[in-house]
Amino acid sequence: MNVLLSSQPPVFPHHHENPRLSPQRSASPLLSMANRKRKADDDGDETMSPLSSPAISARPLARPSKKVRSNELTGRPLALPRLLETLDASQLRMVLERICDHHPDIGQEVVSGAPRPSVSSSLNVLRDYHNKLKEAVPYGESSPEYTYYRVKEPLVALIDALSDFTPQYLPPTETQPTTSLQFLDGATKLIHELPDWEPQAYRHHKETAYDDISRAWALVITEAGKRGGGFNLHTGRWDQTLAQHNEQSGGRLGTAMSAMANSVGWMGPGANAQGNSSEQHSILNQLMSGAYGSPVRVGPW
Numbered sequence: 001m002n003v004l005l006s007s008q009p010p011v012f013p014h015h016h017e018n019p020r021l022s023p024q025r026s027a028s029p030l031l032s033m034a035n036r037k038r039k040a041d042d043d044g045d046e047t048m049s050p051l052s053s054p055a056i057s058a059r060p061l062a063r064p065s066k067k068v069r070s071n072e073l074t075g076r077p078l079a080l081p082r083l084l085e086t087l088d089a090s091q092l093r094m095v096l097e098r099i100c101d102h103h104p105d106i107g108q109e110v111v112s113g114a115p116r117p118s119v120s121s122s123l124n125v126l127r128d129y130h131n132k133l134k135e136a137v138p139y140g141e142s143s144p145e146y147t148y149y150r151v152k153e154p155l156v157a158l159i160d161a162l163s164d165f166t167p168q169y170l171p172p173t174e175t176q177p178t179t180s181l182q183f184l185d186g187a188t189k190l191i192h193e194l195p196d197w198e199p200q201a202y203r204h205h206k207e208t209a210y211d212d213i214s215r216a217w218a219l220v221i222t223e224a225g226k227r228g229g230g231f232n233l234h235t236g237r238w239d240q241t242l243a244q245h246n247e248q249s250g251g252r253l254g255t256a257m258s259a260m261a262n263s264v265g266w267m268g269p270g271a272n273a274q275g276n277s278s279e280q281h282s283i284l285n286q287l288m289s290g291a292y293g294s295p296v297r298v299g300p301w
Contacts, residue, residue: 096110116168117168119169119179119182119183119186122165122168122169122183123183123186123187123190125161125165126158126161126162126165126186126187126190127190129154129157129158129161130158130190130193132154132157132158133151133154133155133158133194135154136150136151136153136154137150137151137195138150144197144198144199144202147195148197148202151195155194155195155205156205158190158194159205159208159209162187162190162191162209162212162213163212165183165187166183166184166187166212166213166216169183169184170216170219170220171219171220171223177220177223177224177227177232177233178232178236180220180224181220181224181236181238181241184213184216184217184220185241185245187213188213188217188245188249188253191206191209191210191213191249192245192248192249194206194209207252210249210252210253211252211255213253213256214252214253214254214255214256215255215256217242217253217255217256217259217260218255218256218258218259219259221233221238221242221256221259221260221263222259222262222263224263225259225262225263225264230263230264231264233260233263233264234264238260239260239264242256242257242260243257
């Protein structure tokens with residue numbers, strides 16, 4: 001009866017708790033909070049650890065690949081890229097020429113795939129040959145025979161190079177007269193600088209070079225004269241340039257001078273009135289028809 005009338009409410013145990021264990025109510029609140037904080041920190045560290053993350057632990061770590069080195073050291077030739085790094089332009093040309101000689105199909109592919117040489121690049125090659133010729137000239141006084149013997153090889157190399165490069169800039173291979181004339185102008189200057197031998201027997205190299213370059217001038221001038229009656233030759237002052245070259249050569253460019261006279265002679269002061277009127281009328285017809293300056297076909301096709 002006293003139990004039922006007690007002033008304190010009865011305490012019933014939780015159904016999850018052990019009814020035999022009584023809670024420790026005598027523990028300090030601060031100590032309890034510290035324990036809870038420490039446990040939370042431990043749980044957080046364990047939860048946020050990269051090693052415990054299932055996403056990271058499941059992914060394999062990327063490691064840099066190591067070059068396998070052999071303990072044995074033995075000689076071996078250079079690889080092709082390293083070998084090419086050691087070769088200069090002259091050596092590369094020699095190697096390429098040998099390959100093209102042994103494999104003509106590769107040589108044809110190189111010829112068809114290589115860009116056309118510019119006038120400046122071709123003249124630079126010819127100047128290199130000319131510099132080798134000047135370097136071969138002996139110092140001091142020497143006999144013409146000995147001088148010719150010293151310079152014969154680079155002299156012949158220069159003449160051969162002139163013979164090989166000149167057709168590249170002639171029609172129908174080269175369709176622009178200005179480009180052709182620019183090359184011929186530079187090539188003729190190099191011929192002027194060839195030595196003048198006292199014995200007539202040693203002059204045939206320079207005489208042959210003048211004859212070849214004169215015929216090249218005549219071909220280009222004749223084809224250019226078909227475009228507007230040679231008006232472009234006169235406006236570009238190529239007639240004056242050729243006259244200076246002919247004077248410097250001692251009149252050896254007669255073939256080229258004749259071609260120039262036939263192309264632009266009507267523009268000179270000595271042209272007769274009838275020929276002048278006829279050529280001007282021809283140019284006027286080309287201007288009216290729109291054919292002035294148009295490309296002219298060369299050859300049988």
